[in-house]
Amino acid sequence: MATLAQTSTPDAHQRDIFLRISAHLAHETGIQSALNAVAREVAEVLPHTHFDICLLDGPGWCVSYEVGITTRWSRRRTRTEVSPVRDILTGKVSNMICTNAMEDPRQTFEGARSEPIFNHRLRSRVHVSMRVMGQLIGTLNISHNEEGLFDDASLQLTEHLGDLLAPYFHALRLIEKAQRDAMERAEVQSREEGLRHGASRLAQAFEQERQRIGMDLHDQTLADLTRLLREVKDESAPLDRYAIASNLTRCIGDLRATIEEAVPSQLELFGFAHAISEHLEKSAARVEGLTVSLRDEADEAIDEIDPMVRTAVFRITQEAINNAMHHANATHIDVTIDRARSGGLRVRVRDNGRGISLAPTDRKSGLLHMETRARLILARLDIENLGGTCVTLTLPHDVKGARP
Incomplete structure (x- = not known):
């Protein structure tokens, strides 16, 4: 079993690790990459099977970033009310140690999103709140397969680590949110511009369609009706009622086809x-x-x-x-x-x-x-x-x- 520190304050070696963690974070611009960059150093002071941070993401929601094991926690947002660390996210407690989370009712209550705990047998778990200027932003969570691994000393080390990580990840989260908002605004503007352009094109298409229908009526139906009118008015020639009826039937058919093309009654009916x-x-x-x-x-x-x-x-x-x-x-x-x-x-x-x-x-x-x-x-x-x-x-x- 890995040996955990038994002192409440970081020793020289642990302080050196914390400095290395800070150096890593200074070069990262994304939350997941920052988490990946510090995972090895974190493991030197707090051995873990699973290491993640859970950040508040608007009223009633949280989002997780994890290393070691990828679970459903980082695949989608979670309601804080069903999170295994809801007691910390809601301010009920500031930290939590679980000897065996698989049997801990604080994490495996009815409706809890605790499947990864059982799927990966995350027995030992230690959680601390992450705060920036006194404001709760999320939790730092360390988990291990071995039962009963974490104690008060490891809790205090986790708190030191949480204090170190909180401002970095809070800043990265704000940057990520600003980038996402900017992309969404750009997408909305692009869509609105596309709709305006499309509406203009469609209006032009409607006008062209109106002109086409007008030309069809003028060149075909109106021309046929005009010819029939001349035949009816011509008193010098005998009136061929059968031919006139046939031509009128064809005109009605052409007119009906034009109307059906303009108004798709078959579609509606x-x-x-x-x-x-x-x-x-x-x-x-x-x-x-x-x-x-x-x-x-x-x-x-x-x-x-x-x-x-x-x-x-x-x-x-x-x-x-x-x-x-x-x-x-x-x-x-x-x-x-x-x-x-x-x-x-x-x-x-x-x-x-x-x-x-x-x-x-x-x-x-x-x-x-x-x-x-x-x-x-x-x-x-x-x-x-x-x-x-x-x-x-x-x-x-x-x-x-x-x-x-």
């Missing part, structure tokens, strides 16, 4: 998969030799998300199908709805056509509209040449607006 299936069948009917297929491997989960997000997904999928039909010379279009490894919903449109140019200078307005819509719903859009074009839209796992 019957769901995403049905609406895409209808669009695929219409596409196949318009192009000779074109076959289509659809697989929904997500059990209609896409119909449970927010309607605005679902409509954007529909428009992106519709545009990908249209591109494959009009520009790829494809003979088959396949649409798959499933889940990505991240858990997020995914829609993939793949064709066997000639592929697509991905150069920025060759990007068409349709692709730009797809990218804009994807950015506005925080989705990822990937366009690849894989023996044809493959368009993959992946929604985030926690897509906002999801219905309960």
Whole structure:
């Protein structure tokens, strides 16, 4: 068994170790790297199987950094009320010695996050509070497999060590928090800028779409109706009621198709998969030799998300199908709805056509509209040449607006 010091004040050797610890800390800029740097010196005065610090992380929460053994304590934040060192974190006591923590009710109470104690048999444990200018910032924790290893002398050495480490780790924690806050602010600003840019692009896309619909109505439907009006007014020629009725029926069909393209009623009435299936069948009917297929491997989960997000997904999928039909010379279009490894919903449109140019200078307005819509719903859009074009839209796992 390792021999622990039996004096309450550090001797010359221990003071030299503490100086070396200070020297190590002066060169470190991160909490975990600082902990790694001093672990060997700490082991010279306090032999341990596990060594960690637990820092308060906002009201009711704490976060741990550890060396020797990696456990669940450092993988995620923990509520202070279920921490094995809650009595120190809540100010009830300033220190704690456990002869056998596996049997100590202070650490193994109901609901306690004490699995690592049992998984790694951390029997002997000594804990002290870490304070900066009188303010509690966390705890220093030393653990060993051997039972009954720590005593009052080792407790006092741990307190000396805690006093030494506290200001360093408090400063490093403040630096870490400031860096994290700065990154979060930058991310928010970037996202807001992206949304503003996306909204502007989408407004432009809406205007272009409005103009396209207007031109379609003018060049096709209005022209046909004008011609029919001239035929009806021409009293010099016999009136062919059958031809007029046939032409009117075609005009109504064209007008209905334009309306359905603008307002996806199939999507609202019957769901995403049905609406895409209808669009695929219409596409196949318009192009000779074109076959289509659809697989929904997500059990209609896409119909449970927010309607605005679902409509954007529909428009992106519709545009990908249209591109494959009009520009790829494809003979088959396949649409798959499933889940990505991240858990997020995914829609993939793949064709066997000639592929697509991905150069920025060759990007068409349709692709730009797809990218804009994807950015506005925080989705990822990937366009690849894989023996044809493959368009993959992946929604985030926690897509906002999801219905309960």
